[in-house]
Amino acid sequence: MWRPARIEEDPQIVRMCLELNREDPGEEPVPADHIRATLATFRGEPVRGRAVVLEEEGRLEGYALLASFWSNELGGEVCNVDEIYVAPSVRRRGHAAALLEAVEAGPPLWPRSPVAVELEVSPSNAGARSLYAGLGFTPIRNQMLRRRR
Numbered sequence: 001m002w003r004p005a006r007i008e009e010d011p012q013i014v015r016m017c018l019e020l021n022r023e024d025p026g027e028e029p030v031p032a033d034h035i036r037a038t039l040a041t042f043r044g045e046p047v048r049g050r051a052v053v054l055e056e057e058g059r060l061e062g063y064a065l066l067a068s069f070w071s072n073e074l075g076g077e078v079c080n081v082d083e084i085y086v087a088p089s090v091r092r093r094g095h096a097a098a099l100l101e102a103v104e105a106g107p108p109l110w111p112r113s114p115v116a117v118e119l120e121v122s123p124s125n126a127g128a129r130s131l132y133a134g135l136g137f138t139p140i141r142n143q144m145l146r147r148r149r
Helices: 007-023 032-044 095-105 126-134
Strands: 002-004 049-056 059-071 076-086 116-119
Touching: 002 095, 007 032, 007 049, 007 059, 007 076, 032 049, 049 076, 049 095, 059 095, 076 095, 095 116
Parallel strands: 076 116
Antiparallel strands: 002 049, 049 059, 059 076
């Protein structure tokens, strides 16, 4: 079951995030300090987003970082699934689909029903791409660009 994360679970979320980045690395490794700062920011400024965890039989088996932004084009709040991780031992049981359904429903995982849910997926992650396509996600026309400072 997905639920909002608690502060005492931060070390486990950090561990899972580092595991996600080992499994599916981005352009640069994500330092543990970034993860802790994200969790602290979400708690201090909940309008920015929230961390949620997957709990099964009293164990944390996954996490997701959900970030909010307003889209003028879409006319409302968009929930961006910045990261999602499910432990290998409990994958392929519908947890990702359950998370996305719960986010779209609004409380308690998300403050209100968003106008859209967005996520990124690595081009090489065929399994995730197939999963998300099966859940109705489609590529958008515009390509994301980034300039770092």
